[in-house]
Amino acid sequence: MNARPAGLITTHPLTPDRWRDFSALMNARFDTRHCWCMWPRLATSYRNRTAASNRRSMKKAIDTAKAPPGVLAYVDGIPAGWCAVAPREEYPRLARSRDTAPLDDKPVWSVVCFLVLRGQRGKGLSKVLLCAAVDLAAQHGAEIVEGYPVEGTPNLFRGVTSVFKAVGFKEGARRKPNRPVMRHRTKAARKPAAGPPRA
Secondary structure (H helix, E strand, C coil): CCCCCCCEEEEEECCCEHHHHHHHHHHHHHHHHHHHCCCCHHCCCCCCCHHHHHHHHHHHHHHHCCCCEEEEECCCCEEEEEEEEEEEHHHHHHCCCHHHHCCCCCCCEEEEEEEEEEHCCCCCCCCCCCCCHHHHHHHHHCEEEEECCCCCCCCCCCCHHHHHHHHCEEEEEEECCEEEEEECCCCHHHCCCCCCCCC
């Protein structure tokens, strides 16, 4: 079965001026309409949070971030997908589970969420988003990017192992049978160190 025609796919970092596009994506689904991609950013309980409080918190995170907290995908200029990526320390939730505990003490950027609108699936947007997320992280100095897919579930918001592999990620650990930790060394990490200046 062939994938649907993709149209013109573009990506952009989520900067404050793209808040309206991000809002359109979050409001398109029941689950994201409540979460606003705040679940991984919370160190405290998520249960008592409201949609309005999550929306305000994410707006503040976007407005004050040193680097854009993710990338948006557009199909023919219309918002179609989202991928969250940021330094691991911005996601306290990761430290609360053994499945996503740090592998070592190296600085890491983490990909924690994907959203592709239902009508835009089957066009390769997840791969495009992940490539753009890795590029964004590398542009801000990341040498290692991690992802945390959950295999065997219909809920694909953490991503799909095969997509991570297609972009060059390799399995760094698997603490449960369906919970690989995928790792990728960026081009920034592979650049040779500069030699001493010539006389």
